[in-house]
Amino acid sequence: MANKKIPKLDRAMLVEMVDHFEAENRRGQVYQASHVFSAVAAGGSKNVLIIAGDQPLFISVVVKSTVKTEINPFRGTTVSANGSALDVGPTCINEIETTSPTAEMYQGPTIDSDGTELPSEFIPGGGKQNAEIGGEASVVMNYIFAANTNHLIRVTNSTSGSEGDFHIKATWVEG
Numbered sequence: 001m002a003n004k005k006i007p008k009l010d011r012a013m014l015v016e017m018v019d020h021f022e023a024e025n026r027r028g029q030v031y032q033a034s035h036v037f038s039a040v041a042a043g044g045s046k047n048v049l050i051i052a053g054d055q056p057l058f059i060s061v062v063v064k065s066t067v068k069t070e071i072n073p074f075r076g077t078t079v080s081a082n083g084s085a086l087d088v089g090p091t092c093i094n095e096i097e098t099t100s101p102t103a104e105m106y107q108g109p110t111i112d113s114d115g116t117e118l119p120s121e122f123i124p125g126g127g128k129q130n131a132e133i134g135g136e137a138s139v140v141m142n143y144i145f146a147a148n149t150n151h152l153i154r155v156t157n158s159t160s161g162s163e164g165d166f167h168i169k170a171t172w173v174e175g
Helices: 010-016 020-026
Strands: 029-038 045-051 059-065 069-075 078-079 103-108 110-113 122-125 137-145 150-155 166-175
Touching: 029 045, 029 150, 045 166, 059 069, 059 122, 059 150, 103 122, 103 166, 122 137, 150 166
Parallel strands: none
Antiparallel strands: 029 166, 045 103, 045 150, 059 137, 059 166, 069 122, 069 150, 078 110
């Protein structure tokens, strides 16, 4: 086999090799927010409102649960109160270039209209009742949310008698 020359990589070529998400992460422009809901009663629901700012969101929403859970996402939700603001921050701290997200995330909004329901997800059951310490199951949902829109993520404890814990985490790139 002939000896082939491998071109020397320069900085520009290396940047091209890093995928878009990771490149944005390294620039501190991948954002995240999360919330834990503890001891949600059987049949009880909790809501998280995601408000896209002036940029579309390439977003991944992870829901973890200790019980059987139904997850219902909605687009075009209208609210009379946003609820409690969640801390939104970059996944990678960039001390050289400061960036700020245009999106916001809230828990416990006052909902006037759910909006249009998107395809739902289901967690068939967490591991809490089957494990001595901890235990959970999760689902990941990926979306592209339009700019200047409201989206709601509703999680419902679908068990008939067990309290459960939910963790909702959203990670996104804007633009």
